Amino acid sequence: MKQHLIAPSALAADFTRLADELEMVDSSEADWLHLDIMDGRFVPNISFGVPVIKAIRPLTGKPFDVHLMIVEPEKYFSTFQQAGADLLTVHLEVSNHLHRSVQAIHDLGMRAGVSLNPHTPVHLLEEILPEVDLVLLMAVNPGFGGQSFIQNTLSKITRLRRMIDELGTETLIEVDGGVNTDNAPAILKAGADVLVAGSSIFKHTDPRGVIHTMKSVNVDTIKT
Numbered sequence: 001m002k003q004h005l006i007a008p009s010a011l012a013a014d015f016t017r018l019a020d021e022l023e024m025v026d027s028s029e030a031d032w033l034h035l036d037i038m039d040g041r042f043v044p045n046i047s048f049g050v051p052v053i054k055a056i057r058p059l060t061g062k063p064f065d066v067h068l069m070i071v072e073p074e075k076y077f078s079t080f081q082q083a084g085a086d087l088l089t090v091h092l093e094v095s096n097h098l099h100r101s102v103q104a105i106h107d108l109g110m111r112a113g114v115s116l117n118p119h120t121p122v123h124l125l126e127e128i129l130p131e132v133d134l135v136l137l138m139a140v141n142p143g144f145g146g147q148s149f150i151q152n153t154l155s156k157i158t159r160l161r162r163m164i165d166e167l168g169t170e171t172l173i174e175v176d177g178g179v180n181t182d183n184a185p186a187i188l189k190a191g192a193d194v195l196v197a198g199s200s201i202f203k204h205t206d207p208r209g210v211i212h213t214m215k216s217v218n219v220d221t222i223k224t
């Protein structure tokens, strides 16, 4: 069985007890910590920034998966690298020079991801796909946690899976927004490698249990 990854999204954490939330993630089966950076321009919301990432970096050994929902992200690549990012994802919709951005992220020693909004077709990735480590498919319109999963994402995952398999690369498909224990099996069956989940993990009374349930899905036994 191909082992998928779980990335809890800190956006849904209780910020009054962030250290406890990080301890929970650290002692769970989560693979990465997903960190949503919003600028109030690319998305209609502002989240947290570099000082928060720096502050929490020593609290967990899990890799930091930083999702930049900001315009002109290239201005901040080295700042996020210094703050502790392991993987940096930029949106295709803000990048006129995506190839250059991916190169710059790699030159700083990080893994590079490209994200697509729900309306952006996967075929736009055709030329950049060989260069990227991860494609993040938004399953909600970015900007807020707690929204419902857009069902069309499933067929996008399938189409992207086919493109990656044809290329024969190790590019990961990450799915972000509205992911929970009910829809995780279908998302994985469609071909996702990484599940991002905020509300369904942090708002639950047993967040470690939710992570365990998501991690334990056996894709080979899911009926279609």
Ligand code: DX5
Pocket (backbone or CB within 6 Å): 009, 010, 011, 012, 034, 036, 067, 140, 141, 142, 143, 144, 145, 146, 147, 176, 177, 178, 179, 196, 197, 198, 199, 200
């Ligand atoms: C939304 C963010 C997501 C968000 C997911 O713009 O990119 O990472 O935290 O939250 P849930 O899982 O609550 O939909």
Ligand code: ZN
Pocket (backbone or CB within 6 Å): 009, 034, 035, 036, 067, 176, 196
């Ligand atoms: Zn995100």
